[in-house]
Amino acid sequence: xxxxxxxxxNDDGINAKGLYSLVEVSKEFGEIVVVAPNKPQSGMGxxxxxxxxxxxxKSTIFDGIExxxxxxxxxxxxxxxxxxxxxxxxxxxxxxxxxxENTSTNVLYSGTMAAAIEGSMEGITSIGFSLADFNPEADFxxxxxxxxxxxxxLLVKKIPxxxxxxxxxxxxxxxxxxxxxxxxxARAFWDDRFEKRMDQFGKPYYWLTGDFSSSDVEPTMDLFAxxxxxxxxxxxxxxxxxxxxxxxxxxxxx
Amino acid sequence: xxxxxxxxxNDDGINAKGLYSLVEVSKEFGEIVVVAPNKPQSGMGxxxxxxxxxxxxKSTIFDGIExxxxxxxxxxxxxxxxxxxxxxxxxxxxxxxxxxENTSTNVLYSGTMAAAIEGSMEGITSIGFSLADFNPEADFxxxxxxxxxxxxxLLVKKIPxxxxxxxxxxxxxxxxxxxxxxxxxARAFWDDRFEKRMDQFGKPYYWLTGDFSSSDVEPTMDLFAxxxxxxxxxxxxxxxxxxxxxxxxxxxxx
Numbered sequence: 001x002x003x004x005x006x007x008x009x010n011d012d013g014i015n016a017k018g019l020y021s022l023v024e025v026s027k028e029f030g031e032i033v034v035v036a037p038n039k040p041q042s043g044m045g046x047x048x049x050x051x052x053x054x055x056x057x058k059s060t061i062f063d064g065i066e067x068x069x070x071x072x073x074x075x076x077x078x079x080x081x082x083x084x085x086x087x088x089x090x091x092x093x094x095x096x097x098x099x100x101e102n103t104s105t106n107v108l109y110s111g112t113m114a115a116a117i118e119g120s121m122e123g124i125t126s127i128g129f130s131l132a133d134f135n136p137e138a139d140f141x142x143x144x145x146x147x148x149x150x151x152x153x154l155l156v157k158k159i160p161x162x163x164x165x166x167x168x169x170x171x172x173x174x175x176x177x178x179x180x181x182x183x184x185x186a187r188a189f190w191d192d193r194f195e196k197r198m199d200q201f202g203k204p205y206y207w208l209t210g211d212f213s214s215s216d217v218e219p220t221m222d223l224f225a226x227x228x229x230x231x232x233x234x235x236x237x238x239x240x241x242x243x244x245x246x247x248x249x250x251x252x253x254x
Numbered sequence: 255x256x257x258x259x260x261x262x263x264n265d266d267g268i269n270a271k272g273l274y275s276l277v278e279v280s281k282e283f284g285e286i287v288v289v290a291p292n293k294p295q296s297g298m299g300x301x302x303x304x305x306x307x308x309x310x311x312k313s314t315i316f317d318g319i320e321x322x323x324x325x326x327x328x329x330x331x332x333x334x335x336x337x338x339x340x341x342x343x344x345x346x347x348x349x350x351x352x353x354x355e356n357t358s359t360n361v362l363y364s365g366t367m368a369a370a371i372e373g374s375m376e377g378i379t380s381i382g383f384s385l386a387d388f389n390p391e392a393d394f395x396x397x398x399x400x401x402x403x404x405x406x407x408l409l410v411k412k413i414p415x416x417x418x419x420x421x422x423x424x425x426x427x428x429x430x431x432x433x434x435x436x437x438x439x440a441r442a443f444w445d446d447r448f449e450k451r452m453d454q455f456g457k458p459y460y461w462l463t464g465d466f467s468s469s470d471v472e473p474t475m476d477l478f479a480x481x482x483x484x485x486x487x488x489x490x491x492x493x494x495x496x497x498x499x500x501x502x503x504x505x506x507x508x
Contacts, residue, residue, distance in 0.1 A: 045329075046299030046362045053459035054448070075299075075363075079462065084448050105375060107494055108300045109329075114362075117494075121359060121443055153508050163496045180508040184495040189375055194308070194338050205307035208333065233508070235499035240361055240371075241438040242417045245489035254407050254434040254487070 004030030004091035004155070007119075009077040011041045011098065011111030014061060014069040018097035021140035022129060023062055025147045026094055029155060033090070034062060035081040037111075038069035042100070044111040046118070047073045056080055074111035078118045092155070093119035096129035097143050099136060103168050103222040103232060104186035104214070113166055117238050120164040127154075127164060128236075132226055133171040142174040146231055150180065166234040170226040181230040186221035188214035258284030258345035258409070261373075263331040265295045265352065265365030268315060268323040272351035275394035276383060277316055279401045280348055283409060287344070288313070288321035289335040291328060291365075296354070298327045298365040300372070310334055328365035332372045346409070347373035350383035351397050353390060357422050357476040357486060358440035358468070370418040371492050380418040381408075382490075386480055387425040396428040400485055404434065420488040424480040435484040440475035442468035 006026055010019040014036040026032055038057065055071040068085060070077050078093060095115040102110040112128045119126030131143050146169055159165070166185075170177070192210040199205055217223045222232035260280055264273040268290040280286055292311065309325040322339060324331050332347060349369040356364040366382045373380030385397050400423055413419070420439075424431070446464040453459055471477045476486035 040305055043302045043304040044299075045301045045368065047301040047327075048297045048299070048363055048462060050297040050462055051294055053451075053453075053461060055457075055459055073301075076462070079446050080448065080460070083446050084450070084460065105492060108368075108371070108375075108492055109302055114299065117362070121362075150508065153506070157506055160496075160499055160502070163499050182500050182503045182508075184497065184500065185493050187493075192333050192337050194334065196338075197307075199307075203309075205309055206334070206338065207307060208302060208304055208330070233503065234494075235496040235503055236494045237496035237499075238359060238362055238494070239439050239441075240488075240490045240492070240494070242414075242489040242491035243438065245414055245417050245491075246436050246438065248414070249436045249487065249489055252407070252411050254404065254436075 005088065006030040006032050006092045006094060007081045007086065007090040008032055008034045008094050009036050009074055009115045010096050011044060011074045013037050013040045014059060016099060017136065018099050018140060021144050022094055022097045023065060025144045029151050032065050033086060034065060034067035035077040035085055036069055037074060037077060038071055041073050041111045043109050044073045045109050046075055046114040049073060049076050056084065074115035075118045078115050082122060090124060093124050093126040097140055098130035099138055100130065100134040101132035101168050101226065102128065102130040102166060103226060104188040107166055107185060107236060116164040117236060120162055121238055123161045125159045127167060129167045131169045131171065143169050145174055146177065163235045163237045166236045168222055168226050168232045170229055172229055176229055177231060178229045181225040181232055183222040183225050183232045183234050184220055185234055186223035187216045188212060188223055259342065260284040260286050260346045260348060261335045261340065261344040262286055262288045262348050263290050263328055263369045264350055265298060265328045267291050267294045268313060270353060271390065272353050272394060275398055276348055276351045277319060279398045283405050286319050287340060288316060288319060289331040289339055290323055291331060292323035292325055295327050295365045297363050299363050300329055300368040301327045303327060303330050310338065328369035329372045332369050336376060344378060347378050347380040351394055352384035353392055354384065354388040355386035355422050355480065356382065356384040356420060357480060358442040361420055361439060361490060367420055371490060374416055374418040375492055377415045379413045381421060382418065383421045385423045385425065397423050399428055400431065417489045417491045420490045422476055422480050422486045424483055426483055430483055431485060432483045435479040435486055437476040437479050437486045437488050438474055439488055440477035441470045442466060442477055
């Protein structure tokens, strides 16, 4: 049997410790090819590069592993991997390990998860991994052990081909982790603010800032799970139709 | 009664004819404030600007209408509108009119629709409008008449606050339009390719290109509707959980 082919990307860029950690743990499960952004692409959501030419560079950053960096977004990296780099369709796409959690509505802003969603749109089993720690020097050792355990159990299963998995790992030591919890996406939102500053010419500029508000979180939800020391797994799909609203709007007889 | 306050944005940029057309038709329904990107931001999905400072410029492009351009993405424009520009929460957010359709999975890549989705995440009735014509000089007169008709019927209804509407208008003359159809998002995908070229230094670069494949489209779907001369309306929500997969994965006992 052929070794599984695994395409790996992320949104923190090819130099991120989280990417390195994901490559390390994934090596045991198949042949790895990395295509990752050449700079941080956090918050890029499902953006693709269509108004500028894309660049793709061979990288020797990982010992003995075929790797490329790209000027594009995480979704660009998936597309470049599938349609330019790889000779055959990969068996899996892994994205991450993100520096920072992607629970709740963060899935919409996340480049890490957009890459996994793009994979599922191509019918490839895809998983996004995130650690609830924004620190560039975060300790990924517990995450690596968790991911190894999860992949051992998961990759023998038949994951539906039109979904991907959003895996979030709490920032705690391994012995405090209570296990895996299959969840739905929490209803939590950023309470946004802009910090207005003046540049050296006295012209204003803005930084987006804010707090994550989570007043409406139920025990079935991912945010609840990771706050309670579980690794959350949200099966994630790309049909954004509000089916329950269709009948209501049909009644309006527009 | 106070006039409704309407925030308008788009992803083709503040100079786009589609934005101008949407402002023209929306003026009759309330007080307009425009916050739009200062350059084309098509394909930016739900991207937000977090690694670079955002700029916001007053614009006099629309006669007698408060308008701003921003260096950011469509979602940035919504956030700047809500948290920096407007004194009160708007009653509606309109996005578009996009030059090009946003049916099917295009909703994930679309900056136009991301702006509307962001509005719904803030609990504001939001609508994204798109015309199936990429031409910068597209004829928006039929679209204006259709949108006027739709808003007249729609804005008196109580649209659920946690969804937005994705409205797509076929590129045909007004008398050929058969009406509005409430739809679900089609299962159609881009069959992507990269066009590889060499720059003046002999280094490669890539343009994303491809065809839209729509083999799996049913009569309830938006792509079917606009191909059959209907204006499609898809109620769109931001919970990306695949609820039907939750029970399956729970059974795996991870």
